[in-house]
Amino acid sequence: xxxxxxxxxxxxxxxxxxxxxxxxxxxxxxxxxxxxxxxxxxxxxxxxxxxxxxxxxxxxxxxxxxxxxxxxxxxxxxxxxxxxxxxxxxxxxxxxxxxxxxxxxxxxxxxxxxxxxxxxxxxxxxxxxxxxxxxxxxxxxxxxxxx
Amino acid sequence: xxxxxxxxxxxxxxxxxxxxxxxxxxxxxxxxxxxxxxxxxxxxxxxxxxxxxxxxxxxxxxxxxxxxxxxxxxxxxxxxxxxxxxxxxxxxxxxxxxxxxxxxxxxxxxxxxxxxxxxxxxxxxxxxxxxxxxxxxxxxxxxxxxx
Numbered sequence: 339x340x341x342x343x344x345x346x347x348x349x350x351x352x353x354x355x356x357x358x359x360x361x362x363x364x365x366x367x368x369x370x371x372x373x374x375x376x377x378x379x380x381x382x383x384x385x386x387x388x389x390x391x392x393x394x395x396x397x398x399x400x401x402x403x404x405x406x407x408x409x410x411x412x413x414x415x416x417x418x419x420x421x422x423x424x425x426x427x428x429x430x431x432x433x434x435x436x437x438x439x440x441x442x443x444x445x446x447x448x449x450x451x452x453x454x455x456x457x458x459x460x461x462x463x464x465x466x467x468x469x470x471x472x473x474x475x476x477x478x479x480x481x482x483x484x485x
Numbered sequence: 486x487x488x489x490x491x492x493x494x495x496x497x498x499x500x501x502x503x504x505x506x507x508x509x510x511x512x513x514x515x516x517x518x519x520x521x522x523x524x525x526x527x528x529x530x531x532x533x534x535x536x537x538x539x540x541x542x543x544x545x546x547x548x549x550x551x552x553x554x555x556x557x558x559x560x561x562x563x564x565x566x567x568x569x570x571x572x573x574x575x576x577x578x579x580x581x582x583x584x585x586x587x588x589x590x591x592x593x594x595x596x597x598x599x600x601x602x603x604x605x606x607x608x609x610x611x612x613x614x615x616x617x618x619x620x621x622x623x624x625x626x627x628x629x630x631x632x
Contacts, residue, residue, distance in 0.1 A: 355615075355617045358525065360560030367613040367617055368609065372520050372523075377515060377519055382505070428624055430622070430623025430624075451619055451623070462515065462518065466514040467504055467511045470502045473576045474510070481575075
């Protein structure tokens, strides 16, 4: 028993995760990925055309430097970007490469696991952009009705 | 000009939304829908089998009472659930029906707009559940490497 790794123990236990259950770890993971910066980072890293909403969506992974990400994700603070990237790296969604140039070049890329989430994240971003007018119209109606 | 509604003005302006832009309203909408409670509510309202992860996924809308939602979304506070539902109703994703029984029966259902987001939300929830072990394994590796 003592020779099993934690991963093997989990595999043996055949855990069924359910995010509706408060104590399930998947609830926290869902909370982690339900974050606009996570969505935007995964959408950005997904393809070369990620920063051009109208462009094709072939979803090829893209290597981006920290500074490129910071520029594309307008308004993100350095602290927030660094924290989010570290958490994505820890969770295995993003890989980080450091090249010892002067100054050091740090770049990020989606892992296979990150790629598996990427299309959904692009979808969420596209949904918000596509349905913005609908939502604004509904808000107008709702607010007028309440007045 | 003065006779145009705000919705008509927007249609006329043919706004292109881009959530990468900090000031774009779609950024805030993305923030709004990037929320675990939003994900869980939309996943729950989506189909009769929504609370059974292994079951079919036909995505038929489902009417749920407030109390049912509260029970299914284990651990959600009344304040959080009420606020989230109100915001979803205001954005036009969920419709609220009040039947004047004693006590009053309040129920919720996805609108067509809500349905258009529902599959993605189910997908996010399923992703977290399916890849939980992968993520845990990556965290273990990351934390060991750092130690």
